[in-house]
Amino acid sequence: xxxxxxxxxxxxGCNSTPGNCGVEPExxxxxxxxxxxxxxxxxxxxxxxxxxxxxxxxxxTLAKQGKKVGILDADITGPSxxxxxxxxxxxxxxxxxxxxxxxxxxxxxxxxxxxxxxxNEDDPVIWRGPLLAGAVKQFWEEVDWRDLDYMVVDLPPGxxxxxxxxxxxxxxxxxxxxxxxxDLAFMVVKKTIKMTQKMNIPxxxxxxxxxxxxxxxxxxxxxxxxxxxxxxxxxxxxxxxxGGLPWDASFNALxxxxxxxxxxxxxxxxxxxxxxxxxx
Amino acid sequence: xxxxxxxxxxxxGCNSTPGNCGVEPExxxxxxxxxxxxxxxxxxxxxxxxxxxxxxxxxxTLAKQGKKVGILDADITGPSxxxxxxxxxxxxxxxxxxxxxxxxxxxxxxxxxxxxxxxNEDDPVIWRGPLLAGAVKQFWEEVDWRDLDYMVVDLPPGxxxxxxxxxxxxxxxxxxxxxxxxDLAFMVVKKTIKMTQKMNIPxxxxxxxxxxxxxxxxxxxxxxxxxxxxxxxxxxxxxxxxGGLPWDASFNALxxxxxxxxxxxxxxxxxxxxxxxxxx
Numbered sequence: 001x002x003x004x005x006x007x008x009x010x011x012x013g014c015n016s017t018p019g020n021c022g023v024e025p026e027x028x029x030x031x032x033x034x035x036x037x038x039x040x041x042x043x044x045x046x047x048x049x050x051x052x053x054x055x056x057x058x059x060x061t062l063a064k065q066g067k068k069v070g071i072l073d074a075d076i077t078g079p080s081x082x083x084x085x086x087x088x089x090x091x092x093x094x095x096x097x098x099x100x101x102x103x104x105x106x107x108x109x110x111x112x113x114x115x116x117x118x119x120n121e122d123d124p125v126i127w128r129g130p131l132l133a134g135a136v137k138q139f140w141e142e143v144d145w146r147d148l149d150y151m152v153v154d155l156p157p158g159x160x161x162x163x164x165x166x167x168x169x170x171x172x173x174x175x176x177x178x179x180x181x182x183d184l185a186f187m188v189v190k191k192t193i194k195m196t197q198k199m200n201i202p203x204x205x206x207x208x209x210x211x212x213x214x215x216x217x218x219x220x221x222x223x224x225x226x227x228x229x230x231x232x233x234x235x236x237x238x239x240x241x242x243g244g245l246p247w248d249a250s251f252n253a254l255x256x257x258x259x260x261x262x263x264x265x266x267x268x269x270x271x272x273x274x275x276x277x278x279x280x
Numbered sequence: 281x282x283x284x285x286x287x288x289x290x291x292x293g294c295n296s297t298p299g300n301c302g303v304e305p306e307x308x309x310x311x312x313x314x315x316x317x318x319x320x321x322x323x324x325x326x327x328x329x330x331x332x333x334x335x336x337x338x339x340x341t342l343a344k345q346g347k348k349v350g351i352l353d354a355d356i357t358g359p360s361x362x363x364x365x366x367x368x369x370x371x372x373x374x375x376x377x378x379x380x381x382x383x384x385x386x387x388x389x390x391x392x393x394x395x396x397x398x399x400n401e402d403d404p405v406i407w408r409g410p411l412l413a414g415a416v417k418q419f420w421e422e423v424d425w426r427d428l429d430y431m432v433v434d435l436p437p438g439x440x441x442x443x444x445x446x447x448x449x450x451x452x453x454x455x456x457x458x459x460x461x462x463d464l465a466f467m468v469v470k471k472t473i474k475m476t477q478k479m480n481i482p483x484x485x486x487x488x489x490x491x492x493x494x495x496x497x498x499x500x501x502x503x504x505x506x507x508x509x510x511x512x513x514x515x516x517x518x519x520x521x522x523g524g525l526p527w528d529a530s531f532n533a534l535x536x537x538x539x540x541x542x543x544x545x546x547x548x549x550x551x552x553x554x555x556x557x558x559x560x
């Protein structure tokens with residue numbers, strides 16, 4: 001025990017080399033190698049407008065263009081990315097000193113979701129907000145993402161803990177807002193736009209999902225979710241309209257089979273083109 | 281000052297009659313006249329499966345049968361009940377000693393929603409979980425509901441703070457689970473079923489919403505959300521199947537106009553019949 005130790009209240013049980021105490025402990029290596037260029041957050045006020053589908057399609061479209069892409073599934077109580085990409089328990093999780101290694105999809109998209117940590121994919125995560133937000137922060141800080149050109153974040157619906165934490169804790173490049181043609185969905189989406197503006201996060205634009213469907217019998221266009229109004233709402237709220245996506249039964253079938261990456265969407269290519277312009 | 285007061289640490293600034301101190305303050309009258317027979321909670325793990333529509337339709341169907349009905353809109357960050365029932369800011373809020381008086385719909389359904397408290401219906405509520413849960417508790421405890429035969433609670437999607445608080449704080453008679461035919465929706469719904477079972481709350485049954493749509497051109501049935509599988513999932517998870525509801529563009533149009541009460545649904549009458557049997 002050195003002289004210094006005699007006056008130290010923590011001397012009992014201390015293992016530091018005398019004289020070395022007070023030195024900062026070694027900085028955690030978790031996430032130390034991460035270098036992520038752009039963080040795109042996909043958001044909607046209302047659930048079921050296809051936010052997760054849009055997240056998966058943006059990531060897939062970027063990956064097909066040769067970009068290095070990650071998906072952070074921040075929807076802790078209703079995660080759907082692993083199933084859409086066909087990554088089940090078999091995906092397995094390993095870790096290095098730099099964090100948990102995210103499982104990769106067929107196209108090499110790195111994916112992190114709470115579902116990888118559950119014994120069964122249908123086990124519920126019954127957590128209060130601070131725990132939910134904590135999990136999302138860990139997905140950002142303690143996952144070994146390494147170099148990524150784009151990280152796409154799938155938020156839960158609403159304006160609660162997780163969206164708030166993501167906007168406060170992640171270096172968000174911009175928000176993509178997803179909506180359906182229903183009036184009601186747009187009212188709730190306007191809440192999202194206002195939240196984003198209050199938090200000073202740039203909005204990349206609005207995507208109207210389920211703009212129309214095509215009848216599998218007579219092949220007529222059906223406006224099943226009401227009249228398309230994305231362009232108008234975008235203009236009214238002074239944000240960019242990125243485009244409308246159709247309701248497509250073949251897309252849903254691919255998602256249910258875990259093969260979202262096999263879907264080709266001309267509309268999404270246009271949307272992503274506009275996104276990249278705004279981010280460059 | 282009485283002798284008693286001389287030894288009391290709170291004597292300075294105390295207004296009690298000497299000798300009366302230590303007596304419990306008058307119990308708050310808030311909610312004192314409430315007498316609610318059955319609390320039906322409508323839940324889904326995933327958003328956008330039509331939970332709010334089902335809530336509104338259950339309440340409407342019960343009201344048309346002459347029942348006294350209330351709706352507690354517990355979806356604080358994405359409330360949709362006021363718009364569906366055409367109750368805007370003009371609904372106004374008044375209060376008595378017994379609590380806030382809930383606005384009433386055309387059919388006399390008492391409705392409480394965070395939207396009545398916002399300057400604009402599209403203002404966002406950017407709150408963390410404990411605040412969200414607190415608002416829902418107040419809607420239960422501090423609203424002057426009086427006698428109700430049925431209270432229908434519209435939960436936000438997921439298994440976070442608000443569903444947890446409702447299950448812990450309200451005398452829930454049973455849960456109605458809503459799902460769409462998509463595989464993915466069912467995976468997330470199974471989480472809900474497991475949560476409910478963990479919390480020891482009875483499940484009244486499963487409703488499959490958007491079981492099919494009808495083409496407005498050729499009038500063929502379209503399984504736009506995938507093959508119906510409600511009955512199978514209910515059997516697999518050992519809960520009752522209450523029935524399937526079609527996707528109906530005319531219903532959505534009424535909701536957008538605030539006229540949900542004008543919708544007549546034979547399917548919902550059957551569902552409500554089964555619900556009442558289970559609750560009797």
